[in-house]
Amino acid sequence: MMYLAVFLVLFVLELIYFKIADRFNIIDKPNHRSAHTEITLRGGGIVFPIAFLLFFITSVWSKLVHLPLHDQAAENHNYLIFGVGLLLLCIISFLDDLYDLSSKIRIVFHIISVSFLLAFLNAFVLLPIWAIPVLYIVIIGILNAYNFMDGINGITGLYSLVALLSLLYVNENLINFVAHDFIIYPILGCLVFLFFNFRKKAKCFMGDIGSMGIAFWVVALIGLLMMKTGEIKWILFLAVYGVEVISTILERLKLKENIFEAHRRHLYQLLANEKKISHLIVSTLYAAVQLIINAVVIFSNLPQIVSFVIVLLPALIFYLYTKLTIKKQITLNNN
Template structure:
């Protein structure tokens, strides 16, 4: 009954936001980097911080005691991202808020207590890098929602059948939010896009859960639950550096962009393939007893080779 009410509240929240976004012209206009051609409502990813607020309402005492640091970090990064969706902010302002949010996230997960101080800067770099990877990959219909659903579903399975590392509802609420978001986004003509508030919001939640899991088990292999995003972003940035391009400027060099823009493959097909590939990796990762270095080699050698082969083929076909 609780989850049915949550879904209803999330739908009502989205419909209410659509009216607000339409009234105040919060829209996404296509540009040279875009994989879409129509003006669409932006900021639909506001459903993720709303899902956390609803989680707190249904679990008030626990939220106050155990989730206040996570909540402050999530709301801070979502607020600054939503403002950036509406009006462009300076990198210094955004980065400052991101750093504060990551500090709160690491405090929430117990990383400052469990990890030696010299590891802290590495955690900052990895988390902020992963958050930006989430943002970079949010470019076509269904990508953010489906990929997050795979990550959250994998984490829910681990929490239930492998080792409990957090409250079950703390994973189920973002799953419900992802499903509701996909109802409006997983379409040929999406009703809304996630925007920075969405990619940063759900990215922050997923990263928080993975960090909790790593702190609980001491197994760093679980970072690979986001390995497809990680591989794509690292290889694309490497390519742009080799081409002497400004890596901070908008571009269309991601493999999913080449398929969607040049090859004209359906956004929904491309997003589904990415999600299925990550799901297959997660199934292997969860049940593997191999050392982490072996898991990394088994995942990245074939996946990286296939990625480079596909990208080379598309670039050759379209003279890119």
């Protein structure tokens, strides 16, 4: 009953945000690089920082009235530290949605937010000093990769839902590494957002506030799991996005393009824009492939290096083959 109530609160607050966004013209206008053709409300991903606030409020309330916790892991983490990092990141991302801030301002806030995340993970204490700068680079890279991939209806909402459900399964059945509700609340946020976004004509887009916010939350959960188990294989829960973004960046570097400028070289863009495949089908395909990978990671019980090989190698081959095939078809059609 509590989760239904939270879902309904998030749903209503999302509708209220739509009124505000419409009133203040917070919209996404399509351009020649866009995968959509109609003006759409931006910033629907505001549901994720709101979901955290609800999580934090209910957690504090539970302690005040001495309600039993769902699991022992609920007491092992300072969720306020995470929340400060999340809210700072979401605020600067929302301002970037509105005013297109300079990259220097964004990176400063990204570093500050990631610092809170690393403190939440207790990384400054548990990890060697040389690992810290590496983590800053990796985490900021993942946050921006999530943002790069959020280009068609439903893709990041579905993809994040698959990651969160996989993490929930691990937490409930394999190893309890975090409070149960810390995974449930972003799942509810995804469901609310997808109700408005996973449709042919989306009611709203995530905006940077959404893609950055949910990425921050997913990275935090994967980080907690990795710290708890001492295994890095859980990063494969983001394998599809990782293969896509790294391959596309390398391609653009080869072509001497500015990797920070908008483009239409991602595979999902080619599928949606050039092949005219439904956004919903493409998004579902990405989520389904990641779900299969997650199942392999969870149930195979293979050595970590083997897990990386059997996941990343086929994924990379499939990605490159599919992209090359589509490009050849496009070239033939143009000739």
